[in-house]
Each structure stands twice: as C-alpha cells, then as structure tokens.
Amino acid sequence: MYEQGDLFDARAHTRNSDPDTSHIAAAHVNKKISEACLHVLVAMRLLGPACDEALQNFYDANCERYGWPPQRCVRKRRKDLVDLGRAEWTGRKVTNPVGLPVREWRAK
Numbered sequence: 845m846y847e848q849g850d851l852f853d854a855r856a857h858t859r860n861s862d863p864d865t866s867h868i869a870a871a872h873v874n875k876k877i878s879e880a881c882l883h884v885l886v887a888m889r890l891l892g893p894a895c896d897e898a899l900q901n902f903y904d905a906n907c908e909r910y911g912w913p914p915q916r917c918v919r920k921r922r923k924d925l926v927d928l929g930r931a932e933w934t935g936r937k938v939t940n941p942v943g944l945p946v947r948e949w950r951a952k
Contacts, residue, residue, distance in 0.1 A: 883912040884921040885930055888951035893934050895946040922949055
C-alpha cells in the first residue's frame with residue numbers, strides 16, 4: 845500500500861572522516877526511523893485529523909492488528925513527518941482528555 849522508498853530523507857549523518865562502523869550504524873538508524881515514520885504515517889491516514897495523544901492511543905490500540913512495532917513516542921515520528929512535508933497542522937486546536945488545547949495534525 846505504501847512504499848518506503850524515497851518518502852524519507854536520511855536522519856543520521858556521518859562525516860567522510862568517520863570510521864566505517866559509524867556509517868553502518870547511521871544506515872541502521874535511518875532505516876529504523878524511516879520504518880517508524882511509515883507506520884505512523886499509515887496510522888495518521890487511517891485515523892484522520894487528530895492530536896498527538898489521540899494518534900498515540902490509536903497507534904497503541906492497533907499495533908497488533910496492523911503488525912506495527914510498539915512505539916513509546918509517536919509524537920516524535922509525527923514531527924519527523926511534518927519536517928519532511930508528509931504531515932501538517934490542520935490549523936485547528938482541539939481539547940485533549942486533560943482539558944488543554946492542543947494542535948490537530950493530519951497526513952498529507
């Protein structure tokens with residue numbers, strides 16, 4: 845349904861002077877972040893516009909159903925998606941369960 849391919853830029857960076865082990869580790873981290881972002885992007889598309897807390901709850905409730913690995917902080921991956929232009933603020937604020945106004949986000 846969604847392909848990882850060129851959706852995400854590399855996040856971990858290395859210098860040319862860094863040892864090979866650093867380049868290997870950076871590639872591994874980039875793959876993990878890309879996979880995590882992809883799962884969160886799919887969750888955002890399934891859920892529709894929502895605040896971070898609702899997105900985390902939806903993700904947690906559907907991990908097993910969709911085969912997603914557990915994530916403690918979906919908010920960080922949502923921010924990565926915003927930075928990459930794959931998600932955006934709807935321009936609305938909604939009230940979270942504690943009664944505070946929070947931003948509502950959507951996938952692009």
